[in-house]
Amino acid sequence: MTHPERANAFANNEDRARWHDQALWFVRDRRDRAMQGLPEWEGLRAEAARIKGETLSRLADQLESFEDNAIASGAKVHWAGDAREFNDIVLDLLRTRRVTRVVKSKSMLTEECQLNPWLEAHGVEVVDTDLGERIVQLRREPPSHIVFPAIHLRKEEIGETFHAHLGSPKGLADPTRLTEIARGDLRSKFLGAQAGITGVNFAIAETGGIVVCTNEGNADLGTALPPIHIACMGIEKLVPKTADLAVFLRLLARSATGQAITAYTSHFHGPREGGELHIVIVDNGRSETLANPSFARALSCIRCGACMNTCPVFRRSGGHSYEATIPGPIGSILEPVRDAARHASLPFACTLCGSCTDVCPVAIPLHHQLKAWRGELTERALTGKWKRFCLALSRAIFERPGLYSAAGRLVRWLGRRLPRRWLYGKANTWGIARELPEFPSESFRERYRRERARER
Amino acid sequence: MRVALFVPCYVDQLRPSVAHATLALLERCGFDVDFPEAQTCCGQAHLNSGGARDARVLATRFLEIFAPYEKIVCPSASCVATVTQHYGDLLPVSPELLAIRAKTRELSAFLATEVPSTALRGRWQGKIGIQPSCHGLRELRQGRSTERRDGHPFDPLRNLLENLEGAEIVDPVRTDECCGFGGAFCVEEPGVSRLMGLDRLRDHERAGASVVTSSDVSCLLHLEGLARRERVPLEFRHVAELLECATRDPS
Ligand code: SF4
Numbered sequence: 078m079t080h081p082e083r084a085n086a087f088a089n090n091e092d093r094a095r096w097h098d099q100a101l102w103f104v105r106d107r108r109d110r111a112m113q114g115l116p117e118w119e120g121l122r123a124e125a126a127r128i129k130g131e132t133l134s135r136l137a138d139q140l141e142s143f144e145d146n147a148i149a150s151g152a153k154v155h156w157a158g159d160a161r162e163f164n165d166i167v168l169d170l171l172r173t174r175r176v177t178r179v180v181k182s183k184s185m186l187t188e189e190c191q192l193n194p195w196l197e198a199h200g201v202e203v204v205d206t207d208l209g210e211r212i213v214q215l216r217r218e219p220p221s222h223i224v225f226p227a228i229h230l231r232k233e234e235i236g237e238t239f240h241a242h243l244g245s246p247k248g249l250a251d252p253t254r255l256t257e258i259a260r261g262d263l264r265s266k267f268l269g270a271q272a273g274i275t276g277v278n279f280a281i282a283e284t285g286g287i288v289v290c291t292n293e294g295n296a297d298l299g300t301a302l303p304p305i306h307i308a309c310m311g312i313e314k315l316v317p318k319t320a321d322l323a324v325f326l327r328l329l330a331r332s333a334t335g336q337a338i339t340a341y342t343s344h345f346h347g348p349r350e351g352g353e354l355h356i357v358i359v360d361n362g363r364s365e366t367l368a369n370p371s372f373a374r375a376l377s378c379i380r381c382g383a384c385m386n387t388c389p390v391f392r393r394s395g396g397h398s399y400e401a402t403i404p405g406p407i408g409s410i411l412e413p414v415r416d417a418a419r420h421a422s423l424p425f426a427c428t429l430c431g432s433c434t435d436v437c438p439v440a441i442p443l444h445h446q447l448k449a450w451r452g453e454l455t456e457r458a459l460t461g462k463w464k465r466f467c468l469a470l471s472r473a474i475f476e477r478p479g480l481y482s483a484a485g486r487l488v489r490w491l492g493r494r495l496p497r498r499w500l501y502g503k504a505n506t507w508g509i510a511r512e513l514p515e516f517p518s519e520s521f522r523e524r525y526r527r528e529r530a531r532e533r
Numbered sequence: 534m535r536v537a538l539f540v541p542c543y544v545d546q547l548r549p550s551v552a553h554a555t556l557a558l559l560e561r562c563g564f565d566v567d568f569p570e571a572q573t574c575c576g577q578a579h580l581n582s583g584g585a586r587d588a589r590v591l592a593t594r595f596l597e598i599f600a601p602y603e604k605i606v607c608p609s610a611s612c613v614a615t616v617t618q619h620y621g622d623l624l625p626v627s628p629e630l631l632a633i634r635a636k637t638r639e640l641s642a643f644l645a646t647e648v649p650s651t652a653l654r655g656r657w658q659g660k661i662g663i664q665p666s667c668h669g670l671r672e673l674r675q676g677r678s679t680e681r682r683d684g685h686p687f688d689p690l691r692n693l694l695e696n697l698e699g700a701e702i703v704d705p706v707r708t709d710e711c712c713g714f715g716g717a718f719c720v721e722e723p724g725v726s727r728l729m730g731l732d733r734l735r736d737h738e739r740a741g742a743s744v745v746t747s748s749d750v751s752c753l754l755h756l757e758g759l760a761r762r763e764r765v766p767l768e769f770r771h772v773a774e775l776l777e778c779a780t781r782d783p784s
Binding site: 080081084085086087088089091094095098102109112113115116118119387389390393394425426427428429430431432434435436448451452453454455456460464465468469471472474475476478481485488489506507509510511512513514516517519520521522524525526 | 540542544545546547548549550552553556568570571572573574576578579580581582583584585587588590591594667668670671672678679680681682683707710711713714715716717718719720721722723724725726727728729730732754755757758759761762
C-alpha cells in the first residue's frame with residue numbers, strides 16, 4: 078500500500094483526523110510558546126546545526142574517542158553493522174547472563190531493528206516501560222509517533238486495551254486511573270527485571286558518557302533496579318563535549334513537548350557499583366546516508382518529533398500511514414535511504430509548505446531534502462510510469478508556445494462543453510472533493526494579443 | 534522602468550483575470566510593461582514532482598526569454614520562489630542566472646517596495662482573510678513564519694492591504710498553516726488535501742472573513758473549488774485582483 082491509500086482511510090474518518098490534528102497542534106502551540114521564551118532560539122538552532130555538522134564530518138574520530146573514554150569509565154562497547162548483528166549482540170549478552178526478563182525504555186533504534194520480536198522469539202520477555210510504548214506493545218501495534226507512541230488512540234480505546242490485558246474494569250476511560258493501573262503493572266515488571274535496555278539521546282565523545290532523556294523516569298528505574306544496563310545508540314548520536322548539552326537539551330525539550338527541560342535527564346558514566354554497562358553502537362545504513370551529500374544532514378536529527386507535530390499532512394494522516402519506523406517529514410527522508418522502492422510514496426506525502434524546516438531545532442532543510450528525494454526517485458525510475466510520461470509530455474508542450482496555446486484552448490473548450498458526469502468522471506481526482514475552476518473562454522495571452530492589436 | 538510580466542501557465546489559462554489585474558496595476562503605477570509571448574511555464578510543477586530534467590529545459594528557456602528585461606514581475610509567489618531559490622539547483626551558476634534571480638520579483642513585494650504607498654491608495658469594504666503562500670512565507674521570507682523567532686516581519690501583502698481605506702484584516706487562529714494544495718499533492722493525496730483545505734475555510738470563516746486573498750493563485754483555486762462544493766460563502770481574490778479593484782477609482 079502507498080501513503081495516499083493509508084492516509085485517505087485515516088483522513089476520511091473526519092472526526093478522528095480532526096481530533097488527532099488538534100492533539101498535535103496543541104503540542105506545536107506549546108512548543109511555540111516555549112520557543113518565544115528564549116530570545117536566543119535561532120542562534121541555538123544555528124549552533125546545534127554547526128555542532129552536528131562538524132561532528133558528522135569527522136564522525137570516525139569522534140566515535141573512537143567516545144569508545145576509548147567509555148571503556149576507561151568501565152563500560153563495555155559493542156559495534157553492530159546492521160540490525161541482525163545488533164539483535165545478536167543483545168541476545169548474546171542476555172543469554173550468557175541467563176536473563177529472561179527485561180525492561181526497556183524508549184528507543185527508536187530497537188524499534189528500527191525489531192529487537193522485541195527477536196528477543197521474544199528466543200524466550201526473553203521484554204516489557205516497554207514508557208507508558209505510550211506499553212500501550213502499543215499490549216496492542217501489538219507499532220508506535221505512531223516517536224515522542225507520543227500512542228497519540229493515535231483515544232482514551233476509550235486505551236481503556237479497552239487495559240481491560241483486555243491488565244484486567245481494568247470494563248468501560249474505564251479515566252486517564253489518571255488508567256495510568257495508575259499501568260504503573261501498578263509496570264512496577265512488578267521493574268522489580269522482576271534482570272536487565273534494563275535504554276536508548277541514548279546524546280553520547281559525549283570527550284567523556285564517554287551517555288545521556289538519556291525521559292519524562293516518566295522509566296529509564297532511571299529500569300537501570301537502577303537490575304544490575305545490567307544495555308544502552309543502544311546509532312552512530313549519529315554523538316556530540317563532542319559535555320558543554321554541547323547546553324545547546325541540545327534546551328532545544329530538545331522545547332521542541333518535543335514545549336517543556337523547558339525533560340523531567341529526567343540521566344547521565345551515565347560507566348556502570349554503577351557491582352553492575353554492568355554495555356553500549357551497543359549501531360550503523361544499520363547510517364554510513365550510507367552520511368555518504369550521500371543530498372541527505373547527510375538528516376543524520377543531525379535529535380528525534381524531537383517537532384516536524385511531525387507541525388506537519389499538516391502528518392496531523393491528518395496519522396503516523397501509521399507512513400508504514401515506517403520513523404514517520405513524518407524526517408522519516409520520509411531517512412526511510413527511503415534504507416529501501417527506496419518500498420517507501421517511494423513518502424517524499425510525495427508533502428505539500429512542500431516548509432513548516433518542518435522552520436521548526437526543526439537542528440535546522441535540517443527537510444522540505445528541500447524531500448524535494449531532492451522526488452528527483453532521485455524519478456531518476457531511479459521508482460515513480461509511476463504515467464507520472465514520468467506526463468512530466469515529459471507537458472515539458473514538450475511548454476517548449477512550444479504555439480502548441481501550448483492550442484492545448485490550453487482545447488482543454489478550456491472541453492471544460493466548458495463536456496457534460497458534468499464526464500467532467501467529473503473517475504479520472505478527475507481534483508473533482509472528488511472540489512469543483513473545477515470556471516474555464517475562461519480566453520486565456521490571458523489571447524485577450525492581450527487581441528487588445529494590443531486593436532490599439533495599434 | 535521596463536518590466537516584463539511573467540504570467541504562470543495556469544494563471545494564463547485558468548485565471549487570466551489575475552494577469553490582467555497585474556498588468557493594469559503595473560501600468561497604473563507608471564511602468565512600461567511588456568508580456569514576452571514566448572513564455573509558457575517556469576517548470577515549478579516539474580521540479581516539485583521530481584522532474585528535474587524537464588524543469589531544467591524549461592528553466593533554460595526562461596532565462597533566454599527574460600534576460601533582456603530590467604525587472605520581471607509575477608503574481609505567483611511559488612513560481613518566483615522556483616526561479617529565485619531553486620533554479621540554482623537546476624542550472625550551473627552563471628551571470629545570466631544570477632541576474633535573473635535578482636530581477637524576478639513577486640508582485641506584492643514589488644509593489645510594496647518599488648511604488649510609493651500613495652500611488653496604491655484605495656478603498657475596500659469588508660473583512661479580508663489572508664491565506665499566506667507557503668512559498669512566499671518560507672522561501673521568499675515575506676513576513677515571519679510562526680515557527681521562527683527571527684526573520685524580517687515585513688509582509689508586503691499585508692502592508693498593501695493595510696493601505697486600503699475601510700479594509701479590515703481578520704486573522705484566522707492558525708495564521709500560516711498550509712491550505713493543502715501542494716501541486717500534484719492535491720490530486721495524489723485527495724483525502725488529506727481536502728481536509729487541510731476545509732480546515733482553512735472553517736478557520737477563515739470563524740475569523741469573520743468575507744474574502745480570502747493570497748499571493749498564490751493555486752491555493753485560491755483549490756480553496757475556491759472546495760468552498761463551492763461545500764457551499765461555503767467565501768470569496769477568493771488574488772491580491773492583484775483585490776488591489777486592482779480597490780484602487781481603480783480612488784475618488
Ligand atoms: S528532523 Fe528536526 S524536527 Fe524532525 S524529529 Fe529530527 S530534530 Fe526534530
